[in-house]
Amino acid sequence: MPTQPSKQKKWLTTLKFLAAYLVAAWTFLQFVDWALNRYSISPYWVDLLLWIFVGIIPSLLIYFYNQDRINKLILKKREKIIFPLNILLIMGVTYIGFGNSDLGATTKSIDYETESGEKRSALITKEEFRTGFYVFPFKPKEVDSSKQWLQFGINYLLVEDLLQNKNLSPEVANANNTQDKVRGAGYFNDYYVDGEFEIKDSTYILTAFIRKSKTAKIINQQTFKGTDVLNIIDDISVFVTDNFTSKEFNRPKYLDINVKEFTSTSLKAIEYFIEKDYTNAVFEDETFALAYLENGKRNLTFNQGKYEERLLADNAYKYRSRLPLQKQGEALILKNLAYDEYNNAEQLVKLQLEVNPSDDTYNRILYNIYGRTKNLKAYTQRAYDAWANKKSVNNGALLIEAALIREDYDYILKQIDLVSLADLNDETVFHLKLRPLILKGDIEEAQKIHDKFKLLHPDLEKMTKVNDIALSYLKNNKPTDEKLQRFEGFYRSNNSEQTYTIWVENNTLLHYTSNQSIMPYILAGDNIIVRGTASSGKTVLKKFYPDEIGEFYIFEHFEYRKDRNYKDWSWKMDDSILQSERLLESNQLDSAKVAYEKAIETNPKHYYLKDALAYINYVKSIDSTALFKQLNEVVGTYGPRKFWMEDGKLFYKRQQMENGRVFPKIELLPISENRYMNLTKIGDHFAFELYNGKPTKSFIYQYSIEDEEWRKSELEGNTFNRSD
Template identity: 45%
Template sequence: MSTVSNRKKKLINTLKFFAAYLVAAWTFLQFVDWVLNRYHISPHWVDILLWFFIGISPSLLIYLYHQERLNKRVIKLREKIFIPLNIFLLIIALYFGFGNSDLGATTKNISYENEIGEIETKTITKEEFRIGIPIYGFKQIDKDSTTDWMRYGIGKLLYEDLLQNKNLSPEFEYITSTTTKIREASLFYDFYVDGSYQKVGDEIKITTHIRKANNGKSIKKQTFTGPDFMKLLDDISVFITSEAGLVENHNNLNYIDLPINEFISNSLPALEAYVNYDYRKAYDIDKYFALAYLEEAKRNTLYNRGKLETQDIIDKAFSLKNKLPLQKQLEIYIQRSLAYERYDEAEKQVKLQLEVDPTNEFYNRVLFAIYGETKNTEGFMAAAEKLFNDDANSFSGLNLAEAAMVNGEENQIIEAVNKYEVIQPAISAIKIEPLILKGDIKKARSVFEEYKLSNPNNSNRNRAYDSIFNYLKDNKPKIDDLKQFTGIYRSQNNELLLEFWIKDNRLIRFVKNQTMDIMIPAGPDALGGGFIQNGTFYGKLIKDNNGKIIGLHNYQFNWNNTIDRFHWKLDDHILAANEAYENQDLKAADSLYKIAFKYNPKHSYLKNISEHINYITSKNIDSIQLQNEKFAGTYGSRKFWIEDNKLFYKRKGEETELVKVELLPISENRYIDLTRLGTIMEFAEDPSGKLASKAYSYVVGKELRFEWEFVNNEEVVNYFLKDD
């Protein structure tokens, strides 16, 4: 009886001491949490201490129950084994759980040089400690064509507003399907933002939901009503910030929060165009829309539409940069360096900004493009891995997959997809390319066929892999088969360059101002690749009757359209001539272009450049200036003007807008430009006595019909009279 009573007493004392321990531990954790918050130290320490206090509990309970004996140093074998084992396993678990976590300060200081050359220092929140907020489309309650654009506009503009707060990491996607929202958000986030809206009279009513990522259940919601759309967005961003768990006070790092209408636009038509990616229309409506200029300059650079046009646009953004938040101002500096091809300066600027925003898509795209320029595949891999580790999402995941394949690490991406596809089966298709590179064609085809069954509406993007698998069914490509693709190719339609080279038995492609990726044989003289979820590519070599490669017919398969472009192959003769011309060594350039044309007779534009050199060297400057002045003026939607004693051209109509180009004379009434190699502009006298402009296009037909052609009919208007 006394033994039972003694055990009961020991148990009660043990529970008393353990309860006191829990209270003390909880109080200590609250104190530590306050200290960490007060001095901006990693909150991971609270989690580490919490799991330490929980993990040590079994050993503590043993000690409390047997403390009389243990205090006399009478320790049994089971205790000698269990207590050290408990501590060892706890340390191992904490190491694997928090070993890669940043346990230092939640902030860091960034120094940068401002526009007047002074060094400024700012304190910012580290990326790891920012709250991720995915924002999706808002549902329109009552059908209204005038506000239909807001279903995506609300989310995109909230994203721009929340970017100012470096305690947050917002992300916006053009998604309205609840199932898709849950599928996308649940991979990497705890919650997401969406809602609904309607226009009632002169007022707009927006209901905003913060939802649980794994099931879409609304956690918090609030309705905002008023006539001022931009004011409502400012109020919603405050709601999202506070409900995300970030209530700013004197202990938090505060950031400037500019009213959204101050740095975007007050014009709803301009905002509608901006949301719909029509940045030109946006800044045509609002001449002070700095963000629209910046985004159009980015797009022009990304797709290599034309250097002169891009420089004009980014210069306008630069003149308005003070309207924008600091981050966007810094993006303008980077974009301006790219537009003027100051790549070293751009790399320095973008690496500095990646310290502030390591997951920013624009900064990372620029860095990846710079690595492509230098063929730095290892740098691409390291940067892509860091980006994914800092912020695992679809953008960083696809870039890591591309970098892994470029570096021969396809196993890494297959293992990563295997882990995530349990949560999100749709990402299985990412394995198609890596499996092909591994040589597991059967498995790759199986994944592809399964994807086609699950996504019947994606048939256009499937076309590249239909060709690839048809070819691989009966052919086993060798490295020698890929060598014919290597080299540089120049678009006939714009300034885009493609470069192919072989590294470690794989064909790497670099698209200028974009990124490196992998191409897979899709025929004896064709290649393909790309991610089915985003877009796929197919390219077919074009050869002359002697088997010499003339160019590459390139197809980009998007969800509902196909972009078809021809790219000229640039051999060593052409590259040498281009270099001489860029260095303004016209005598050498003329000679080299004649040699290049001899070896590449289908490259008609080479002859045009040579004719331009001969023409300007045979005429005096004054006569060329008079000729240019004669043709300057407005011809319908075509505008020709003199700037710095040079003739420039731009076409801007209701349906078509071309980039600004400098026209180079090749005769008394014919001009070429170096952006669109397949165009000749001619000025002629109309029977009415007025001047007219007409353009000839160099047609590279599927039947290899290489010829200049003038087309002017009901569908294509290509003949314009000079306005009086």
């Protein structure tokens, strides 16, 4: 009768088989990894197979130990349970881990049509397989105020350059200390880029570092020298690209335009551009297409003026051939938006999003288009899909807003918890749960989270007080449809052409800002609504004021950030006001006069309606020849102010940026011999001091809403002598 092997010998044999299995599995994985890279197939297969190979080990150990018996198909009860259970667990874990992962090719072919109508196709890397990383500022070794702009200019231009390569997904970030860099980059990326620079005898010396996002450890670095900083940025771009992209022959290749080509050869123009002084940037280089484009996007976002929007869009489109292909697409989209061709813009944006699904610019435009039509289903689904496709800070912020709109509170709370697990010591992410908890009605838990955040960040008191007001109110007051519906309406800014639509959807108060996005607001008082958290960098409070019959007719907007505050007023627009404006815009002055008289009767506190009526009455009281002469006399330069005639209309634009403000092109409408209103910044009147009937000085009156009166500004920058 054969002797049974000892347990020790059986375990030794088992371990030998296991070692052989591990070596074979590891060798196979190395081959698979090589094959996947060479033939552009999803690298997730390596991870999936690794989980399977490791997960099956419990069953293999049992098999190797009892192979003599099992080979004879003699299975004990425990093995009949463990083997299927092991397989089911592996299937469950791999489904959870890889169920939403793309296991196909890392590339895809897209079809597109050129402006000339030619149909083309291109092979691009799918976004899921692009290497994502932040690029932080390059720190100066010595303080030099004249070159300080380079600190934030190098990383901005580097990212613009790198974005041409669709194997990469770089993002600009402006944190300066290591702790903030690690915190920001570590959530969703494995690496980040930063650097340092100095200037010696007109030679730029830049050192770029590629670091691990979790530890800030340098994994590669290189120093570049030269007399042209823009050429050096091109070299750094090559260095970064070589570190983050595969050398395989079938990796998609992309056109790489030099920084000078898609920006400007004028370093002064680029300095103005980095400082967001786009007016002076194009003054230095009138072909600076990227400056026109960025200025146009900003003007469109904040509705500074329709004339300015179209001027900037036209120039960006005119010089678009200097831009990378994706930016050329932005220029065309901007032109369509500026001229209210929203259907064309939507189609173009969707084409661009096939190439860059998570591109912030294109997504903002699409959100804006969906917001205009209150297409909440498409609006929120876009955010959910973007988050599923790519985990990033921007996509996370959009997901929060979308989940609040859907009232999907438990889902977003779970997602925030999952992100928190990436950094258990984080002092910020947990506070993002504040608004979902408030809107869910869990005020007690929301208060605990808010108190913890305030304890950790006492320096953010200005921002956190907005949520203090909401929490204090909601402890004793429950939001109702009746309370929320009081805020509904269509409003316009006192300081720009920006408009706001506020309405109730299900149980949530929603707020759409023209050319921006939809945001959920929280009831914080009988006449107060708020949004935002200090952890996201901005909070907003809107205080509404009732008229004699108790209906809101105006709101005061307070915006708080860490480094600045902002205040504005906005007026509620009813049908009579909107009808008056349409008639005035179409120059139907007789009908507009009747309409404005009716609108003033209905809205007596809307002071600017009286100005529009004054304009109508004035131009009807003066013949066209005398009116043209009056307008033409104004034409000229008064300090930074420029006035000119165009198509029989008088226009104004301040040529200089002031305290970060950019002044739009505005049409001026006469209400007397020396005073002019406008429909862009309705709180400003432009006036002139006359000598022998001719303007010699320019100054501004501003309307005080609190005191309900016009006042001449006594600031030094208000009155300017004519200089031509």
